[in-house]
Structure formats: C-alpha cells, structure tokens
Amino acid sequence: MDHRSLSRLAAPAVAALLALTTGCTGGTVHGRPGASGLRDPYFPKAGNGGYQVEHYGLDLDYDPADGRLEGTAVITARAGQGLSSFNLDLSGLKVEEVTVQGEPARFNRTGNELTVRPAEDLEKGEAFRTEIEYSGRPKALTDADGTREGWITTGDGAVGVGEPVGSMTWFPGNHHPSDKAAYDITITVPKGYEAVSNGELRARTAQADGSTSFAWHSPEPMASYLATAAVGKYRVETGRTPSGVALYNAVDPGEAEASAGDLARLPEMVEWGAGRFGPYPFGTAGAIVLPAGTLQYALETQTKPVFPGAPGSEELVLHELAHQWFGNSVSPKSWKDMWLNEGFATYAEWLWAEDRGGTTAQQEFDAFLSGDTEVDEAADSDWDAFPPAAPPGPEHISGNPVYYRGAMVLHRIRQEAGDEKFFALLRDWAAEHRHGNASTADFTAFAEERTGHDLKKVWDVWLYGKARPR
Numbered sequence: 001m002d003h004r005s006l007s008r009l010a011a012p013a014v015a016a017l018l019a020l021t022t023g024c025t026g027g028t029v030h031g032r033p034g035a036s037g038l039r040d041p042y043f044p045k046a047g048n049g050g051y052q053v054e055h056y057g058l059d060l061d062y063d064p065a066d067g068r069l070e071g072t073a074v075i076t077a078r079a080g081q082g083l084s085s086f087n088l089d090l091s092g093l094k095v096e097e098v099t100v101q102g103e104p105a106r107f108n109r110t111g112n113e114l115t116v117r118p119a120e121d122l123e124k125g126e127a128f129r130t131e132i133e134y135s136g137r138p139k140a141l142t143d144a145d146g147t148r149e150g151w152i153t154t155g156d157g158a159v160g161v162g163e164p165v166g167s168m169t170w171f172p173g174n175h176h177p178s179d180k181a182a183y184d185i186t187i188t189v190p191k192g193y194e195a196v197s198n199g200e201l202r203a204r205t206a207q208a209d210g211s212t213s214f215a216w217h218s219p220e221p222m223a224s225y226l227a228t229a230a231v232g233k234y235r236v237e238t239g240r241t242p243s244g245v246a247l248y249n250a251v252d253p254g255e256a257e258a259s260a261g262d263l264a265r266l267p268e269m270v271e272w273g274a275g276r277f278g279p280y281p282f283g284t285a286g287a288i289v290l291p292a293g294t295l296q297y298a299l300e301t302q303t304k305p306v307f308p309g310a311p312g313s314e315e316l317v318l319h320e321l322a323h324q325w326f327g328n329s330v331s332p333k334s335w336k337d338m339w340l341n342e343g344f345a346t347y348a349e350w351l352w353a354e355d356r357g358g359t360t361a362q363q364e365f366d367a368f369l370s371g372d373t374e375v376d377e378a379a380d381s382d383w384d385a386f387p388p389a390a391p392p393g394p395e396h397i398s399g400n401p402v403y404y405r406g407a408m409v410l411h412r413i414r415q416e417a418g419d420e421k422f423f424a425l426l427r428d429w430a431a432e433h434r435h436g437n438a439s440t441a442d443f444t445a446f447a448e449e450r451t452g453h454d455l456k457k458v459w460d461v462w463l464y465g466k467a468r469p470r
Contacts, residue, residue: 001163001327001342001398002298002319031082031121036113038176042335042394045112046165047176048087051077054127056181056224058171061188061211062195062231064157066137069093073132073171083122088114089165090172091150093136100130114172138170144395147296154291157193157232161299161306162225164335164397173224177331178437180221187229188213194234196250198227198302200284218302220282221435223331228301230288241267241285243274248286248304255289258310263287265314269321269352276351277322278427281329281434287317297398300345302328315349322348325430333439338397339388339463340443343406350407365411368404369470378404384468389440408469409462416458417451425450 034050057074075088091112098107100118107116114132122128138151138160149166152159160170168175187195191210199218206212234250241247247266251259266285274280284303292309298316299306300323311317326348327341350361359375367375368383383404391397414422428450429443440463448455462469 001300001323002316002345031084031123033115034081034083034086036087036115038178040176040334040336042391042397043165043176046089046335047179048089048174050081050083050086051079051128051174053077053174053179053181056171056173056183056185056227058183058185059188060170060186060229062158062229063190064153064193064231065190067153067158068135069138069151069170070135071133071171073130073134073173075130075132075173077128077130077174079122079124079126079128082124083118085115085117086122088116088130088132088172089168089175090114090134091141091168092139093134093169095132095134095172097133098130101128105130112168132172134172141166141169144393145398146395152294154232154294156291157189157230159230159232159288159290159294159306160228161295161301162227163299164225164394167224167227170229171227175224177223177225177335178333180223180331180435180437182220183218183222183227184215185218185227185229186213186215187231189231192233193231194236194250196228196230196234196236196248196288196304198222198304199282200246201248220302220329222302222328226300226302226328228288228299228304228306230290230306232291234288239267241270241280243271243280245270245280245282246284248284249289250286250304251289252291252309255292255310258312259287259289259307262311262314262317263289266317266321269314269318272352272355273321273325273348276348276355276423276426277325278430281324281430285321285324287311287320300324300327300341315352318352319345319349329435330430330433331437333437333442335394335397336390337438337440338391339402339406339409340438340440342398342403343388343409346403346407347410350411361411361414365408368408383408387462387464387466389463405462405469409458412458412462413447413451413455416455417453421451421453 037045038047055076059072061070098105103119140148141150150169185197189195195214197216202217203215237249239247282303286304288306295308300320305320322345326344350364354360367379371380373379381400383400388401388406
C-alpha cells in the first residue's frame, strides 16, 4: 500500500477435495461455534475462528448505472474443530440464501457478522462448501485514519479495495490476512465495460443480454484484503516480461497518457525484483489505473496494484510491485506486522535507485537521520514517532514510521551483516515463506539465524525502541 499519495466457478481441484470429505458420517457430532473474530491486536473482530478457507468462487453481476451488485459466493473451507456454527465477515448487503454441503443452513446477521448454522455439525478436518446468495448496493468504509476502502464508485464504474477490512463490503469471507486462499472471480458487466480482477483472465464471454462476463483465476494463495474487482471503461494492454511473466494493464482513458512512461518500466522492474528478491511469486503482473481522485492511496492488490490515477513516479510503481514479494506472497500474520510489508517495499525503492546509479540506500538512511529533505522530502516527517513493530493504534498501521523507519531497520541489518549476507537474507526470507504468512518474531529469528549476527541492538533500538534512534 502507499498512503503517501463454485457455483460455476469451482476449480477441478476443489471438486476433488470435496469428493474426499463431504457431509457427516451420520453420527452426532458435538461441535461448538467458531469464534467470531481472531483477536487481531488492531482489528479484533476481523476474521473468524474454527476453519480455514481453501478457495473462494465469486460470481458477481454489477451494473454501474444503479450501483447494484448481485453475488454468489462459494467458499470451500476445512474445519479446524467440530463446528455447530461458524461466522463470515460481511458488511451491508442482503443475504438471501445460505447452504452448507448442499443443504439449507440457518443464518443470522449481527453487525458485520454473518453466523451460519449448518443442518448437521461439521467434523474436525472436514472439507465443506458454503454457498451464499446476496445482493445490494455495496458501500465504502471509513478507516481509523480517515481513508476510505471497500466498494468505491467511480465516474463510470467501481472498484473493490480491502486493506485492512474493506473486502467484506463486497463479498462474505474470513477477512483476515492470516487466512489465505485461491480465488476464482467472475464479474458480469454491461456491454462496453471492462471488469478486471486478480490473476489470469481465463475467459471473456458475451452473454445473450449483451453483457460480458470476465472470469479471473488466482491459483496462488491470496489474503482477502488483496482481492480486487474493478469495473470501468478501461483501456487494456497486455504483454510479457523478458522472462515470460504475463502483463495486464487496465488504465482509465483519461490517465493513459500520463501513466504510459511509468508503466513502461514494469517489465524491467519485474525482472529486477526477481534478481534481488528471488523468482516473481505469481503467474501474472500488471496494474489498474483508476480515474484520478478515486482513492487517496495506491494499493498492492495481488498481481495488479491499484493506482488512484496516473502513478506519477516510477518509485510508486516499484513500491507496489515489491509488495508482490513482501506483503502478498509473504503476508503478515496480523496487522501488527505491517512493517514487514511497507518497510520492505520502501527499502526496495531505495535499492532500485541505488542499482541505477541514483541515491544510495546509505544516503537515504543518513538523510532521515539528519532531516535532509534535498535527498528525500520525507526526511523531516514523523518517521521516528513510534517503533515500526508496535504502532500505537489501528489509525497508525500505515504511518510514516512503518514505512521509513521500517526501511531503516533493514538498512541497519545490512550495515551489521554486510551486503552478501543481507541480500541472501532477503531472497531466503521470500523463498522460505513464499505464499505463506509470517510475523515480526519470525523475521527477527530468521534474520539472526541466516546472517549469523546478534541483532538484538537493532531490534531494541530501531524496531521496538520508543526513543528516536541515533
């Protein structure tokens, strides 16, 4: 991120999984309700307990003319305990019907919680399929820091963005980054519109009524906050990087000219990132450029970052691309671990400039210590206001210390360990946790083990220390 500016969708693998464990054995299973939140330190009601999602199949029909969304969500999950009921996160929208394992299920709504009671208890370890029919006019949410997320309308369409919890405004799910899943998202829109989502475009199908359905497939695990659906009259350009990664850019026509130069660097950036951080973690890359002013920030939505108008700098494009390794492939275990996303992506900006003969990472580091805004205009910001691993509240998880002081933590490791061990650490970290989740504690232990250095002073002063580091 950057705040500085089954109905017909089930994959064959999911069907095979369900064939192995469907229904109950006929005996009485004494399950218990799954938790209605995961007690995240900043968003305690986000996510739900008792199960892990393995696949989302979303079938969406959206008409920009009246803002109405018709949706079917087919969620394939595995029970982590015997379940008499379980919860899904959903904000607004009307739920019309719910089935579990093909049988009607009772359900009720309380705030943003959809509680589902299957006809029969689910066994621990059981793979189960839940289908939710829902509709309505999805709305945006306002976050603690005053920014908007969720379902955002544009002049000619809409976009779904979800960091940290906004995805629940357009589909029901287990909306916490610790529960990642594969996705198939089909979006049907009126004639003349494009519908863009994560991953690979599997099919573009004209319907009898003149509408068009776009079927997108994301086989790699994805946290729900990284899912997106963008509807508008975009200009689409496709291509490949030199190593063969497919590219798909969807750009608002009014932003096309101003975006062209920055997006032209994307193939080079993908190849550079693979050299620095290890193989690009997904099958596709690209960008979605929204009409100017749609959002207050860019967001690293998986495989296709969303930009609030023309990016304006190649550094912003690079930042969101770097998140594909750090944040998207290696996702945080909780929102307290946000610096593992933003500090790494900011440091990637510094490395990009350094590798091209520009300002070095050492010069950036020194500039922040001295407040030299000629090197970096953010050098006199409140980058030292709090420790990056311990933001004081949810409104601070995208604060400057998470970005800049987070990047400075990485540079301190580089200073202590030397370039060879440091860059090996970055590659090993991305490889070890590829398509998984990791916490700050995981990283600090990993960094010490891989570099062979005692980094306690770095953690105590830079990562967790409350005083301004020196």
